[in-house]
Amino acid sequence: MRLPGPPAVPFFGNVLLLKNETEFLQFLIDAGKYEKTLMRGWVSLIPFVGIVNPKHLHTILASTKQTDKSFLYTFMHTFLGQGLLTNNGNKWKLHRKYIQPYFHKSVLTQFIKTFTESSDLLVEQLHNKQEVNITKYINNCVLNILHCALFGIPVRDHDAKLNSPFNKGHLIILERLKQPWYILDFAYKFSSFCKHESTQKSTLQQFAKEILDQRRQGLGKHEWCLLDSLIEISENYPRFNETSIVEEICTFMLAGQDSVGAAVAFTLYCLGKHPEVQQKVVEELDKVFKEHSEITMENLYDLVFLRQCIKESLRLYPSVPLISRKLAEDVNLGKYTLPAGLNIFISPISTHRLTDYYPNPHKFDPDRFSQENEKKIPPYAFIPFSAGPRNCIGYEFAYLEIEAIIAAVLRNFVIEVPQDYELKLSYRVTLRAKGGIPLYLKPR
Numbered sequence: 129m130r131l132p133g134p135p136a137v138p139f140f141g142n143v144l145l146l147k148n149e150t151e152f153l154q155f156l157i158d159a160g161k162y163e164k165t166l167m168r169g170w171v172s173l174i175p176f177v178g179i180v181n182p183k184h185l186h187t188i189l190a191s192t193k194q195t196d197k198s199f200l201y202t203f204m205h206t207f208l209g210q211g212l213l214t215n216n217g218n219k220w221k222l223h224r225k226y227i228q229p230y231f232h233k234s235v236l237t238q239f240i241k242t243f244t245e246s247s248d249l250l251v252e253q254l255h256n257k258q259e260v261n262i263t264k265y266i267n268n269c270v271l272n273i274l275h276c277a278l279f280g281i282p283v284r285d286h287d288a289k290l291n292s293p294f295n296k297g298h299l300i301i302l303e304r305l306k307q308p309w310y311i312l313d314f315a316y317k318f319s320s321f322c323k324h325e326s327t328q329k330s331t332l333q334q335f336a337k338e339i340l341d342q343r344r345q346g347l348g349k350h351e352w353c354l355l356d357s358l359i360e361i362s363e364n365y366p367r368f369n370e371t372s373i374v375e376e377i378c379t380f381m382l383a384g385q386d387s388v389g390a391a392v393a394f395t396l397y398c399l400g401k402h403p404e405v406q407q408k409v410v411e412e413l414d415k416v417f418k419e420h421s422e423i424t425m426e427n428l429y430d431l432v433f434l435r436q437c438i439k440e441s442l443r444l445y446p447s448v449p450l451i452s453r454k455l456a457e458d459v460n461l462g463k464y465t466l467p468a469g470l471n472i473f474i475s476p477i478s479t480h481r482l483t484d485y486y487p488n489p490h491k492f493d494p495d496r497f498s499q500e501n502e503k504k505i506p507p508y509a510f511i512p513f514s515a516g517p518r519n520c521i522g523y524e525f526a527y528l529e530i531e532a533i534i535a536a537v538l539r540n541f542v543i544e545v546p547q548d549y550e551l552k553l554s555y556r557v558t559l560r561a562k563g564g565i566p567l568y569l570k571p572r
């Protein structure tokens with residue numbers, strides 16, 4: 129089987145593409161040209177197949193058998209330990225089954241207050257500012273939410289968060305790929321990267337353990353948080369031990385941070401660039417909040433057009449532009465049979481720009497997700513949260529959180545993107561705007 133793909137360099141394969149993140153993302157955006165075939169790529173000496181076509185994605189992502197991640201995720205173990213994001217096999221299946229109920233809509237209601245309080249704090253911080261780099265404010269707001277929803281640290285308890293190592297955690301996986309001799313564990317173990325990652329991991333886990341001990345003793349227990357749910361699971365299922373609790377809570381802190389930060393920032397960017405769409409969102413907000421100014425779960429579900437805007441922004445700028453799996457069994461994709469054990473790449477940012485499903489694909493057009501139009505989009509052509517049994521467990525949490533933050537910003541400010549600003553994308557496992565996103569703010 130000979131597949132088309134980008135030119136590869138001996139030993140490095142295609143990893144040199146990662147040297148320039150903006151060009152790498154442009155490569156992914158243009159990878160729709162591989163839709164009718166498959167794409168081959170090399171991570172150093174290891175072959176990968178890239179899959180862009182929604183029908184092929186359906187075959188793989190919907191399968192309960194194809195849930196294994198590729199070896200690339202083991203690179204996160206040094207930093208994160210083994211939580212839902214990086215685990216495979218039975219351990220993943222069991223943990224997912226235990227934790228899933230705590231992300232049910234009925235349970236998420238309890239976090240709305242946290243979303244609101246943190247969004248209010250954000251609005252306070254933005255007052256009297258005319259021009260801001262919105263990215264760092266948003267990231268701070270998201271961190272506040274996570275510290276509260278996951279660890280039970282009140283949003284306005286600044287001191288407790290001051291020393292949180294989660295404010296400065298840093299993933300090194302890409303450095304390992306760019307210098308592919310570090311793909312080998314024994315070489316990596318002697319590197320300064322590994323030392324740095326291991327130190328980070330023990331600091332994060334220590335922080336999580338201390339709070340776990342406090343919660344177990346009932347200290348600071350004003351409101352329910354996700355850590356309490358994990359304690360409850362460990363009481364019911366002894367195999368879900370203290371290490372599991374710590375690894376899972378650290379995973380949630382990481383998985384729910386930059387992903388949400390990017391989604392909020394890019395949606396605000398899109399709304400700042402399209403004043404007519406922003407106006408429509410504001411009219412919806414006025415209508416929904418006419419009688420009750422308070423943000424509730426019901427109000428958030430009524431913000432139908434805002435959700436369309438968030439989806440359209442996630443289509444153009446999916447927070448996680450690339451994911452990877454390892455095939456657990458042979459799979460037939462049209463004229464190709466891919467063997468068990470093969471590593472594959474799935475690139476939401478490539479699939480999201482396919483002209484067959486998204487005419488004029490680079491245009492921001494929230495009407496693509498209107499109730500009527502959305503039905504025409506095949507389910508696996510829109511995968512910002514991945515899809516199937518191994519999708520993002522936090523996707524509904526994320527939508528509600530993003531809506532609450534954007535609603536708070538737009539109810540208080542008219543936002544505008546400076547004329548001379550040119551968005552440059554960059555990539556560090558999540559998608560980012562290079563240098564952050566500048567916004568003009570005018571009080572409403």
Ligand code: HEM
Pocket residue numbers: 212213214224379380381383384385387388391446447448451452511512513514518519520521522523525526
């Ligand atoms: C806009 C926000 C978010 C986006 C775009 C997003 C996207 C994704 C994607 C694409 C995956 C699959 C990753 C892969 O297969 O490698 C994933 C998995 C995951 N996400 Fe999210 N995510 C978001 C927010 C969150 C939040 C708020 C949480 C938790 C608080 C979370 C927790 C997780 C976890 C634990 C997994 C692994 C699930 C599993 O494998 O069973 N995510 N997310």
